[in-house]
Amino acid sequence: MKNQSYRSNPGGGFCRRTRREFLHNIGGGFTSLALTGMLAKDGFLSQQTLASDGETEWMSPMKPKAPHFLPKAKNVIFLFMYGGPSHVDTFDYKPDLYPLDGKTIDVKTFGRGGHKNQGRVVGPKWGFKQYGQSGKYVSDLFPNVGEHVDDIAFIHSMTAESPIHGSAMLMMNSGQILSGRPSMGSWVNYGLGTGNQNLPGYVVMLDQSGGPISGAKNWTSGYMPASYQGTVFRPKGTPILDLKNARNMSANEQQVLLKHLSHFNHGHLSERVDNSNLAARIASYELAYKMQSSAPEAVDVEGEADHIKTMYGIDHDRTEDFGKKCLLARRLVERGVRFIQIYSGGAHNDQNWDAHGDLKKNHDWHAGNTDKPIAGLLKDLKQRGMLDETLVIWGGEFGRQPTAEYAQGTGRDHNAYGFTMWMAGGGIKGGVSVGETDELGSQAVTNRFQVKHLHSTVLNLMGMNPMDLTYFYAGLDQRLVGVEGAQPIHQIMT
């Protein structure tokens, strides 16, 4: 944490909601000391005296805010491999595992099928090759991503608290296995706001087959205001819910409506000038109007050059969908969207990376759909000089076991004892790997990290001290990284 510009700010200083909103909406309540402290620090008290006149500009909860210290990354693209990709078949090379194929060995596992002490090894089903200056081994599932290993830092020693999808998804997204907590994108937007008020600050793109289990719980703002929740973006048609009029009202008609609405609202406001919420609501209609043109413009990839589309695999059926989402992610980052999450895989079973049955078929399918697009994204971000400030995260809610789940077949059960995630871009050292699983890939053995270390790393790279990014709720200063907190993974940070 080399943070020359660190601004002393214990306990947050993030709560820049309008005073009225603030006072009326304190879910769990702020102490008067903290309240005064926080507001004073924000210059909010003095500002609000002015706001009572109804002239001071209303502050959107999503307005960009200063980080704690100089950030290394400004935006995040989280490529979520829902279902749990097998690490030993993708990025965690285990040469000793191949010859054990079919042999029953002693190994502790814990997955959907419960705790086991023995299992039949399924040797990795793909070969591995070395790539780049770093000579990193990558499986044949990801030949295109392999070309970028020198920009990537691999964390091979991830662990999670749960090997069950429901709770593990919540864990990866919100840091806790219990439901009801805000997701990482909400925390980031709460802390930093977003760069473009005409677009949502936290965008989620789902797989064609459906949402992940627990649906919106994965991008919820939990106990925070709904303003911080993720907005689902569709790559086709109207990108956001209700962006287009359901009754085909033309843009001209809408303009007429908004003009007259503004007259009515200003008439109403004229006798209530001290209520900044009324002015805020008027402003929100102006923003909504702009959003109607900004969002379709952002998703319109038609103007992109053909070689760019090819780079993302948009010219092939298999990779078109994920490729378009990756390209969209780049366009959204360019337009200031703070946090973007793209799901590879949705719904249930083999619709996602949850390879319980035929590992080969499952992973060939999902890797094949995403390898080119992900590589394209990294390449495109880099050639535009955007990779320096954009943090790309790849991984699922857990990994998979080295052994078979059933008597027959190649399917692997879930594994939260050890798995791989990788990051690239803003503040990340390229071509490094940290941590190891044992020779079977059954569990992390050196430099074990938990999900909160990953979260801590993200917040840190974004210029926030994870311990100071707090939200007071239910009598506690809540944090994404939990009460005890967690250090970032220094080994992979520049």
Added chain:
Amino acid sequence: MLEHDRFYQSIVGSIFPRQIYLLLIASLLWDSNVTSDEAPDVHFTDTVLPVLNEHCFKCHGAEEKIKGGLNLTSREAVLQGGDSGPVVNLQNPQESYLLEMVSYKDSEHEMPPNKGKLSPSSIKALAQWIENGLPFEAEAAQHALEETQSDSSSYDNSINENTRNWWAFRAIKAPQVPDVSSAQWNRNPIDAFLFDRLENNNLSPNPPATRQTWIRRAYYDLIGLPPSPEDVVAFENDRSAKAYEKVIDHLLASQHYGEKWGRHWLDLVRYAETNGYERDNPKPDAWRYRDYVIKSFNEDKPYDRFVTEQIAGDEIQDATVDSIVATGFQRLGIWDDEPVDADQAFFDGLDDVLSTTGQAFMGLTVGCARCHAHKIDPMPHEDYYRLLAFFSNTYNNIRQGKYKKSPYSLNTTTIIASQEEIRKHDQLKETLEAQIKHLEVRIAEYEKLIVATFSNPEKEDAKDKRTRRTLIAEKRAELLDKDQLQDYLAIEEELKELRKQKLPQLARALSMQENGPTAPMTHVLLRGNAHSKGVEVKPGFPQILGFPDPVIPEPVEGARSSGRRKILADWLTRKDNPLTARVISNRVWQFHFGRGICRTPSNFGQNGEKPTHPLLLDWLATYLMDNGWSLKKLHKQIMLSEAYQMSSRGQDNALEIDPENNLFWRFDMRRLAAEEIRDSILNLTGKLNLQMRGPSIYTPVPEVILATASRPHAAWGHSPEDQQNRRSVYVYIKRSLHEPLLKTFDMADTDSACSVRFTTTVPTQALTMLNSEFLNDQAEAFANRIEADAKTTREQIAQALRLSTSREPELNEIDQGLAMIDELKTQLKVTEHQAMQRFCLLVLNMNEFVYLD
């Protein structure tokens, strides 16, 4: 740098500016055993100590238990080393064991554990320290330690005279009502309390709002719907002394009162109809609890009884169907049916109930004492478990490990049908079974004929039922004559139909039941960990409140429960319990005035906001208890006040002195709640279906929302159109998929208790209000309605404004509407009807429609 600043703050809190602090440290050092000609070691205090303090002292010095025998709080102790020998090597500093540990040499050598490796700069600082020969500033270290131990907070969380005297923990005493100079504000004690404070601050209360404003306010506050234009006119023309009272009485008697106030309660008890997590399965008949709550408010059930029923409705002597349904309160929470750790999940389930009970009924964040003593309130760690012990015998649906054999499942419900209904049900069942039996006998006779012709191998095969059936089917045509065959097939068909018949299910309730009369032992769980049992505890109340421990009766053989929750309920509803009446009175005030007298309605602890008018709050609490815990009487007393009549307009002077309206010099405007917005729209268009009670309904949800679910087509149900238009309190509440309009306007999150809703203002709300199918359909219906109500465009516009604002529109407003219609028609060639639909959409978007004065 960062550890640094935190270190400074941890020592002096935020009370002293940094400079003073440095002086303070310097003077401390001066007094220490550092010799005067030696400057304090800056490297140690600035870079090493913060690392030690943050990452090491906890296990190596701060607590009584020193881990690994290694104490790091003095130079001598560091040199002495720990169980595994010396940790520093002053001759070859690089070979120090301590450095190996912090560098995470391998999996056996990782310090600090769990929290991850220290930053490179921290490790460097430690290496440099050893290199420097281990200089140590004992005093500074001691100071840092003490501050860490006291958790650097200014809160006193011990039980003593001081904390016992915290406003919420003191006994409630009827306060003396002040005698104020204004005759008008001296009549209702509520007004006297408020006026007294205003006068002392040189403020005067706002004049009364117009009657139109007041009646709209009263309608929305009590029933969540606006008055009709006729209601307004009638009230405006009623010059009797009792005009206001009549409106209040009318509204309190309305069945819709329970729907509005029941919803406030449902927020507090995290009401939802599914379990959350991967499957997010429905909770059986959870809606009965919602109906129970609505009914209880409508009946003005005394609040003490309402509390008792929810905590112990199955244990009380006069248990009723309602009181059984009430215990569903304890079953509404999130529930992971596939937990990682069954023991931990068991306690998570109990925690959900206890934390909700603490917040909803007691206004205390009890949950904060689950892992350690409450950091802020005087609530020792064991207090949490003493309270937990009241619930320890309740099952909570874990179906793994040792809980597998629990007689209960997730779907355990109590049959609440009447004897008569059960008798009828049994009768139906018997009749049906007899019918089936009769036909089975007849068919068996035919089959006997057929089976008799089986060859030996066939007989062997026929042991398999399916094969037997196939064989019979193959042979019956040749063995039975035409009539027999026809008869046989007819019976078979009839049987099929009968077997398909499902008897109507007996009414059942999601409810609480115990595992028999003997409660298991309860232990303090160290760090909240289900696997680290501490001392055993007995049921008890928060010690800060000073009540003697309850006498827990011996288990009664054959009894269905331990009776423990009844004891908790009795204690909660004692009149000398300082919390219960204060907490609910504050909530009633909150939903009339927009904020509680205590602004943190579920946290009356030291981290909550202090009440702005503590005496008034005590007066309200006393009034409530003196009037048989009747909430309706409390509503009436509040609503009859001058304060409730005040206008919401600003006063220059008051805005300057008290911009937050801490003293209630005006009535605060408020935005309608999500349910009120949706219900008001349906009400305007005449589509609102006021049918009460019963299973929840589904509004149409756009495909985009359904696509977010892992099973998009099974994610949401369908209700017939008239059912779709029922009040929002009857909309199905699914944890993983919230009704989009309600969600957009800040409905309560369902996973934990919500005492104050957010009121967000974001552009996506405007998009919904302008573009969504629901709004546009309703604008169309609204246009149809006003076109039927009035003939001319002018009259139609006036009617639309009148219905939506509960007032007569101004001429310039009607002209504004006409101008819009005209513009659409002439410039954009839109039809008259379509233009009216657009105008109606405008009306639904007006600030005046969604904001109350």
